[in-house]
Structure formats: C-alpha cells, structure tokens
Amino acid sequence: MTTIVHISDLHISKDAFDEEVFLKAVSEINNLKPDMIILTGDITNSGYYREYQRAIEYLALFEAPLFAIPGNHDSRNLGYQSFEELVGERSWKLTKDDEFTVIGLDSSAHDENRGHIGIPQQLWMEHQLDECVVNNRFSIVALHHHVISIPDTGRERNVLSDAGDILKTLTTHEVDLVLSGHKHVPNIWKINETIVVNAGSLSSNKLRGKIGNSYNVYNIYEDSMELFLHNVGGEKILFGKYRRKS
C-alpha cells in the first residue's frame, strides 16, 4: 500500500493563517507516516518573500517527502520567483519505484486569480502521460486550480480557463487521480476513469460556512484505492473507494 497525503491552501501569513491548526495537522500527518505529501498551492497568502521564509520553516516540520506547486496567492508580488528560490520548481514530474508518476503543474498567473495551464505545459504533460500509459503506471496530476466547478462555492470565477482541453488530456490518458485545491472545499468528481479530488484548506481561516480545515489521505492498493477526508483535530471520513483500472 502507498499512502499519499494531499494538503492545500495553507495561506501562511499574519492574518489568514491559523498556526495552532497547522501544528495539529502536522502532528496528525506525521503520525500517519505517509510515503509522500502533495501540496496543491496557496502556501502563502500574498507571495511575499518573508511569507515564503516563514513557510519553508513550517514545511520542514513534515517528516515525509513533500512536493509542492504554486497557487494564485503564491504568484503574487513576484512570489513565483520566491517559490523557485525557496520551495522548488513550479512544475515537475516524479516517478516512484517505476509504478507511480506524479506530475505537478503550475496553473497560476502572475498577480492574477485565474488559472491557466497553456499549450507548452499541456504538451509536456501529454508526453509524460503517454509514458505512463505505455508503462502502465499509476498516474497523478496535481494543479492548484480546479478543472471542474466545485459545489457550495457560489458563482464560478476561477475554474481553469483551458479546463476543456486539460480535461480532455486527463481523461483520454485515464489519469488515475487529479488533485487540486483553491476553493477551500473538499470534493470528488469522477469522469470516465479519472477521479478528480479537491482538498479543503489545511490551515487558513478563509473558510465557508461550517466547512473546517482538512486534508485528504489516499491509500492506494494493488487493485483499489480509498480516499479519506480528515478534519484537522476531528473525524476521519471515508470519502470514496474505487477499483483501480487494470
């Protein structure tokens, strides 16, 4: 079994970040001993250099390997440069034991809230996904912006502007998991063979209604996968269970 923890929307800053919740989540996640943590953006609230400096200290508290992509908040105020300097590349690919491939995409635009992948990144992703199909690898694509609208989030504004083209690439390659954040609301959609999962906000106080801080845990077995929603300091809910395609 491989365990992946999906966190998102930390919003590390003076005003939008709840340190107590964050530290509680770190201890819960470290206790799970996951194989990796995927962070789908909005690490900082305004992309300020000093927010990134604080953020990397907080991220170092996680014991498992952590892979992050930027969100719209991270690319503000030259934050996309600070991300590269202090966190790492803004888009990347990793392969684990020749069984899993995770592709991280940068859907952010400088000082804009909208999400966009663009043709060069899409073509690069298609190439990587072709390899996954040929080698029969479990494939995960992570990006900050949602590719399909999320319930309970009001008027749609920031769905990926090239969502149709990206969804076509994801579904024709039968990507196993698509991971996003941005809306601070957890959700699952299934389209054809692809599970599209949104994580809530791990530690931001920018929350809707009674939806609290949470993270997702994915247990991937040889023939199935279980997706759990963990409320920080609260209950753990089975969010979805699916057979893995052969």
Ligand SMILES: [Fe+2]
């Ligand atoms: Fe956010």
Ligand SMILES: [Fe+2]
């Ligand atoms: Fe966002």
